Amino acid sequence: MASIDRTAYPRFKRVVSARELAESFTPAAGEVEWAQGKTTSGEHFLALVVRLKCYQRLGYFPKLNEVPGVVVAHVRGSLGLPEGTAAEVGAVRTAKRHRQFVRERLGVVYEPARVRRVAKGAVRSAAQTKDNPADLINVALEELVRQSCELPGYTTLDAMVATVRAEVSAGFFTASAGRMSPAERARLERMLLVDPSTRRSELDWLKDPAKAATLGKFKRRLEHLADLDAIRPTERWLEGVPPGKVGHFAGEARVTDAADFRKVLNTEKRLTLLASLVHTLRVSSRDEVTTMFCKRVAVIHKKGKDRLEELREEPPGGVRATAGGVRRRAGRRPRGDRPHGPGARGAGSRGYRGR
Numbered sequence: 001m002a003s004i005d006r007t008a009y010p011r012f013k014r015v016v017s018a019r020e021l022a023e024s025f026t027p028a029a030g031e032v033e034w035a036q037g038k039t040t041s042g043e044h045f046l047a048l049v050v051r052l053k054c055y056q057r058l059g060y061f062p063k064l065n066e067v068p069g070v071v072v073a074h075v076r077g078s079l080g081l082p083e084g085t086a087a088e089v090g091a092v093r094t095a096k097r098h099r100q101f102v103r104e105r106l107g108v109v110y111e112p113a114r115v116r117r118v119a120k121g122a123v124r125s126a127a128q129t130k131d132n133p134a135d136l137i138n139v140a141l142e143e144l145v146r147q148s149c150e151l152p153g154y155t156t157l158d159a160m161v162a163t164v165r166a167e168v169s170a171g172f173f174t175a176s177a178g179r180m181s182p183a184e185r186a187r188l189e190r191m192l193l194v195d196p197s198t199r200r201s202e203l204d205w206l207k208d209p210a211k212a213a214t215l216g217k218f219k220r221r222l223e224h225l226a227d228l229d230a231i232r233p234t235e236r237w238l239e240g241v242p243p244g245k246v247g248h249f250a251g252e253a254r255v256t257d258a259a260d261f262r263k264v265l266n267t268e269k270r271l272t273l274l275a276s277l278v279h280t281l282r283v284s285s286r287d288e289v290t291t292m293f294c295k296r297v298a299v300i301h302k303k304g305k306d307r308l309e310e311l312r313e314e315p316p317g318g319v320r321a322t323a324g325g326v327r328r329r330a331g332r333r334p335r336g337d338r339p340h341g342p343g344a345r346g347a348g349s350r351g352y353r354g355r
Contacts, residue, residue, distance in 0.1 A: 001157050002133035006140055009154050010058040012068050015337075018135050021074045027087055029057050031119045032079060044144050047087040048098045050075050055102050059144075060151040108150055115149045116160070127168040128265040131248040136161045144209050156181040172249075176275060177268035179280040187231060194257040203274075213295035221292060225285040234279035241276075249276035282343045 004011065013020070027049050029098070035052065039045040047064060050072055054062055064072075065089050076085055088094060103110055122143035123136050126163070130136055137157055144151055151157075191202040206228065211217040240248055251274040253261075264270040 001155075002137060002161070004154055007137045007154075009157070010060075010151070012058075012062075012071070014064075016068055016070050021070065025053045025071050025074050026078050027053060027075065036107060041088075042081050042085045042095060043088040043281060044098075046076055046079060046081055046085055047070070047089070047094070048101065049079060050087050050104070051098050052102050055106065058151070060153070061099050061102075064095075075145050088114065090115070098100060099202065103150070109150060112149060112152075113153055115144065118143055118147055118149055119152070119157065119160060123164045124168065127165050129242040129244050131165070131245055132162050135186075138166060158329075167194075169245075173243060173266065173268040173272045176237050176241060176272040179239065180271060184232050184237075187269060188271055188278075191274060192261050194258055197349055202260050203261070203277075206278070210285075210292065213292040213299075215296065218289075218296060219290045219318040221285065221289050225282070225289055228278060228282045230284055231278050233281065234275050237275045238272075238279055246276045250280035253277035 031049065031052060037046045037047055039048055049065060050067060051061055053075060054071075062278060063191075067085060069089075072087055076083075100110075101110075119140040122140050126136055126139040130139070138155060141151065142234065152160075180188070191206070194201045206224075208224075210221055241249075255276060256273070261270060261274070
């Protein structure tokens with residue numbers, strides 16, 4: 001069940017401020033006159049006005065015993081009722097009649113079937129790209145408010161979202177697994193086999209994060225990326241699955257070990273989760289390899305700059321000697337060792353012609 005605190009489902013705050021009481025729970029003169037004409041006792045009068053103001057604030061009818069005492073006290077004081085007057089909470093028929101009075105005044109039609117249809121349609125459409133239950137509940141709330149529908153209970157909305165979300169995900173599982181050949185399915189299933197010597201599966205190895213950007217670890221990360229690419233192109237398997245869904249499926253697979261994967265009886269779901277994980281790892285491994293390469297280049301660049309500064313700080317003779325050493329390694333004699341004199345060029349030329 002999604003936590004209500006992570007959704008926009010309207011509810012009373014733990015502490016209702018004086019400003020909120022004045023702005024949201026103070027009845028207007030017309031509302032007071034209307035409620036007086038619908039009731040015959042102070043208890044019913046108070047209960048009807050409390051229900052009216054709560055619906056205007058929340059979009060649904062809370063139980064009167066769940067309404068904060070400060071709200072009831074504020075409404076009672078606004079109506080000028082005696083301090084001991086309590087809102088009638090026990091009469092079921094009275095409560096039903098009060099809700100109908102409020103709906104008629106606010107122009108709301110109570111149609112449970114229509115409310116479910118509107119909410120399901122909004123959730124099903126959003127579930128194509130979203131997966132977080134709290135986000136889907138918020139989408140349903142927004143559409144219900146837009147169409148002036150009475151909000152259903154939170155547990156009803158949460159159960160509806162869970163059902164629709166499972167149906168949409170099952171469609172993605174079937175489509176993705178249907179694009180895999182028997183050999184590709186077997187390849188993914190082999191990722192769950194545990195090596196008796198290491199007690200680790202290929203799935204565990206693939207989840208290993210990147211290490212420091214040393215040359216050896218950089219090469220191993222390249223091999224890791226090659227292993228991922230060899231599993232086959234995941235883009236074809238996940239065609240039509242929104243990136244947000246792929247990310248959620250991969251996240252679920254990342255926190256599931258091989259033993260728990262084998263407990264997933266739905267083969268299509270198991271294969272889609274594995275494919276999503278491999279796809280996400282391929283993308284992240286490319287980013288890691290690029291980052292490690294940039295770090296390696298930065299290290300080489302820094303070492304070159306440091307060496308250049310050392311050369312600049314050496315005395316001139318040391319620089320020439322070093323330069324001379326470079327020339328010797330390149331197969332050229334230093335300028336100081338070349339023959340001088342009138343016959344130097346000729347000797348070199350004759351030597352060349354002799355060869």
